[in-house]
Amino acid sequence: MVQAPPDSALKSVATALEILELVVMSPGELGVSEIAAQLGVAKGGVHRHLQTLVSRGYLWQNPQTSRYRAGIQCHLLGRMAAESVTLLSAAEQPMRQLRDSFGLTVTLATPRGSKVLIIERLFGTMPLEIGVRPGSEFELHATSQGKVFLAFGKSTLWKSLEGRKLAAPTDHAITNLTVLAQQCEKIQSQGWAMAAEESAIGINAISAPVFDAKGSCIAALTLVASIQNLPRKPAKNMVLGLQEAAKAVSAQLGFRA
Template sequence: MEDGILERDGKRLYRAPALEKGLDILELLAGEEQPLTVSAIVQRLGRSTGELFRMIQVLEHRGFVEQGPAGYVMTPRLFHLGLKRPPVRSMLEQALPIMRQLTIDIGQSCHLGIQTGSDMAVVARMESTAAVGFAVRVGYRQPLHRTSSGAVLYAFQSPSIRGDWERSFQPAPSADELNAFRAQADEIRVTGLGRQDNPCVNGMRDLSAPILRGRQAIAVLTVPFLRLTDSTVSEDAACNAIRAAAAEISSSLAFNDSHA
């Protein structure tokens, strides 16, 4: 290795130590559920306080991390930067008016999720116009293989992509969990819709339909369906509405692709 140059897979990679330290900090915090102090970050990364302290201060100044009473956490800044990428921005532009109409039609909120790493992340939401409702915040993440929307997204992928995702699942599922997830996805592939009790809220059902580009799902539209006593919209009717909304978003994306 020459000074500042790293050889990997036959390619010459130029090193940028300061940038690498900053990325190391972000990758560490991204994988932590609890805040980390400076000393904990230093210990986890095996570097000195002098090496990392200024990096943390710069990341905080630029809004990528923030400090609370218990230590540092990542902010949603990186996530929101990702939403500005043209493919995601275009999808949101097409989806939001349709999502708004869906909430009006069924009196329930909805949200749009995409795959990011081994998680499903909410990239857009539309709150219900009803007096009582449930909404998931933008940026909310859960392991892909533990969500109904993740099963829907996985259901409409090629075998090679499924295999890549399975190897990246965190936390790694047991053999029984993985087999159950595959079976759930195979059923969804036939029905075109995910219907599952929400694991966090009693009495709520997650109804999810794929946003398709060709035969591949690129996102999932989900309604966290509440059985409201004064609602005239049944779960079956909501399923029909979410199918239609997802199909409309898919069609609008296909139309834009053909006229790009």
């Protein structure tokens, strides 16, 4: 039977990680005294951890100032981690948890020109399933995903709508740019979008933005259901659950709010 490490060993590992995170996330180099003061740890202990991290390449000590910054090993691991995390892999678990929590269909979409592209879908557990196929494209202005992209995405998306007549899939779709812009301002404020019966009669959807490490809105996570199961005034816990799932995907992609 493998014995658990003593508390002192676990505390030592935790301190080393705290030192590493503090130095790596600092905008400039840090000295021993600064690190010790910020973490509330004795300078002698900090110095020992720093020397170990330097010897393994995780930190680098400036020979001119004796201060520390991220080492090459941190850069290599960071690059490898970023390359191993794709949007689909980052979204897999949050999408599944969201589906299991509310029983509704969950989709993941990205902007594609002046359209919304569905790239992933998990069917809900309700007797009536909403069949949104991956690869399907929808209008920006008539979907909750598209409104998320218009509210949080690149300004070029707005330009793709200007100067043309906006299609009206249903009578509920917004085809006036001024009204749409006003709605997107509200979406920016509340952090989520809805498109009740705008793409299809009887269907509602709510979406939240997904951000990458650079802070760009690259995707929208969405709950889709009949208007009966997802009413025009969605339950607060459903909206919060959607937002938390979107934040979890963003965090996997390296986004820090």
